Amino acid sequence: MLEADIVRLILGLLFLICLLIVFRLRKRKAARLLMVTGVLHILGGIWVGRAPLMRIFREGFFGEADSALGTAPAHEQKELLFWFLLWGVFTFLLGQIISWLEKEGKRIPAYIGWELVVITLVAALLAPKNGFWLMLVPAFMLIKDAKANVG
8 A cells, every 4th residue: 555655646746747837838727637637547557556457468458357346356456457547548538628629719618627526526535545636626727717718
């Protein structure tokens, strides 16, 4: 567990550095923070989950993250890693979509930000030590930007 805490600390510091860079860029801040969060999530998952990841590749890859819904102890870590990495990929993808929409001059509706707030709070309450809290930053940016575009 100590290793995971150290990784969380390092990723948290990297997030803060990226936050400063994103604010200096001044464009598509929420989208870029979502992409940064996705990348950091994937990197952290690969590092902390390197043992199950190696087992996935060593045991043939195909079907190795198949869900036994947590009932097969031999597969639990591989399933967890799969979903962990997938969360990072979809967070990055969400950032890319929002970035593209903003480049096209489209307004991101505030409800997207509010939905992200709800998802983030539920996840953060279930796993308070994890970095879910960081997702509140881009979520509230989306809400703020949506209100600024209306008025």
